[in-house]
Amino acid sequence: MNGETDWTQADWTRTDWKKELSNNVTTVDQLKAHAVFSAEDEQELRRVVEVHPINIPRYYLGLINRDDPADPIRRMCFPSTEELVVVGSMGETTTDPYGDDKHDKGNGVLHKYDYTALVVATEYCAMYCRHCFRRRIVGRRSDQVLKDFTGALEYIAGHPEITNVILSGGDPLMLPTPVLRRMLMSLAEIEHLDFVRIGSRVPVTFPVRIFENDLTDLLQEFNNHKPLYVATHFNHAREITPTSAEAIRRIRKCGATINNQAVLLRGVNDTAHDLVDLMNGLLGIGVNPYYLYQCMPVSRVRHHFQIPLKQGIAIVDRARADLNGYGTRFKYIIGHDVGKLEICGMIDGKIVLKQIHARSGHDEQASRLIMQELDDEAGWVTL
Incomplete structure (x- = not known):
């Protein structure tokens, strides 16, 4: 399963889970193979992942509609420049909301x-x-x-x-x-x-x-x-x-x-x-x-x-x-x-x-x- 065609057609029920983890997307450079970012956004995303790292399995990447930049699956796993916002109209934030x-x-x-x-x-x-x-x-x-x-x-x-x-x-x-x-x-x-x-x-x-x-x-x-x-x-x-x-x-x-x-x-x-x-x-x-x-x-x-x-x-x-x-x-x-x-x-x-x-x-x-x-x-x- 080295090429894109291979992994998108993978039988996940027969995949070695420990080996598959090594294929997770964990860097902005790897993420660029799955989405297009402007140079400015790329720079800001690198700031984002310093705060909250990237980790996306290939299985989950395969659920994303690449033609939709607002895809809900993508939204849950791709870092966003919105994560740099720490104050705003919604009110105060905390790192420990559940106490x-x-x-x-x-x-x-x-x-x-x-x-x-x-x-x-x-x-x-x-x-x-x-x-x-x-x-x-x-x-x-x-x-x-x-x-x-x-x-x-x-x-x-x-x-x-x-x-x-x-x-x-x-x-x-x-x-x-x-x-x-x-x-x-x-x-x-x-x-x-x-x-x-x-x-x-x-x-x-x-x-x-x-x-x-x-x-x-x-x-x-x-x-x-x-x-x-x-x-x-x-x-x-x-x-x-x-x-x-x-x-x-x-x-x-x-x-x-x-x-x-x-x-x-x-x-x-x-x-x-x-x-x-x-x-x-x-x-x-x-x-x-x-x-x-x-x-x-x-x-x-x-x-x-x-x-x-x-x-x-x-x-x-x-x-x-x-x-x-x-x-x-x-x-x-x-x-x-x-x-x-x-x-x-x-x-x-x-x-x-x-x-x-x-x-x-x-x-x-x-x-x-x-x-x-x-x-x-x-x-x-x-x-």
């Missing part, structure tokens, strides 16, 4: 909710999405990434209030299978854990990985001990391909439940038609539409990806009118510092929110209803 720093227990363990521990298992992803809310970590060395799994395991085992663990990152499915095996099977031995979740965009951006039999054997083996939930991240219906659908089928065959967490993104899925196609497409491959996140006020992301909340509510309401019961089950969510907030709608110019998770020590906030005046351009709420 990870406040709940960092060290060694990659985040403990925001009493019953859930999140382990930042790796800083590496198969693809570095341009809308990533953990972009300060992904692709870079960070103190917030797991260094010693034994220490993380001891923390989890020592907190019996933790009933479930999320392996996140980065993307934990990009860890070598033996490493992932040690993590999962060690968690399986902790009696007070009811289930484990893995958050991964691999089935979307690099389904090649899912065709390693050792991986699916591991997932099935773990699922025989404790229920396994996989949270995928499809944002657009064109990401649902025969290859990604087959990767999903393999995970489902392991007994795992698969839920999708999408993000509402300007220029990607910001119409009712986009959302209807996405939710229906997910149901068609056996994935549950679960969350649709409001794009977070992330520095170098907010001002070109975030949609004002009023517009987002209108888009979601219109999409739900054209979806069946299973398609409408997703929640439109703000992943706020105070906890997860479901966006219920608007009344008399006010946004109606319901808090569905509260931080440790703030039990009184759980399940509260919140109504707040909302400016037409507001993309976030302050609590």
